[in-house]
Amino acid sequence: MKNKKASDIMVPLDDYVTISDNATLYEAIKELRGAMHSKGRAWHGHRSVLVLGADGNLVGILTMSGLLRAAGIQELDRDPNIKAESWGWYYVDRMRRESGVRVRDIMRPLRLYTVPAEASVMDVALALLKYQVNTLPVMDKGKPVGIVRPIDVFMVIDEYFH
Helix, strand or coil: CCCCEHHHHCEEHHHCCEEECCCEHHHHHHHHHHCCEEECCEEECCCEEEEECCCCCEEEEEEHHHHHHHHCHHHHCCCHHHHHCHHHHHHHHHHHHCCCCEHHHHCEECCCCCEECCCEHHHHHHHHHHHCCCCEEEEECCEEEEEECHHHHHCCHHHHHC
């Protein structure tokens, strides 16, 4: 861990599921679910999808927790406190009509949190904790080259104690 860099432990971009920033919330859920697999009762797979812009370049990350928060929009429809307010009816009705929430509306933009490919694993761990995220794009010469997750840091943490 002491000598390893982000580029040594990252998941290459080609190993991740991607989706268009113009895709709908429903399409994103289906895409992420399709990338999961189970062994018995436990599900395995990435907990995020990479978001590509119209030019095919990486523009953001959509995490499972982001999808779950966005799906919670439907809960507004059942919330009596929202509907009790005059604006609540308008808001819920508008959300229902515009249910085509797009990935670009709920993704985390690429520029928010990244780490350089040369960052030490310790710096990666600190960034994951500081930003309270489970995925960080790894950048090399201004371009994304991979994703690093807490599990990637965990898998080399024993080296820290040697």
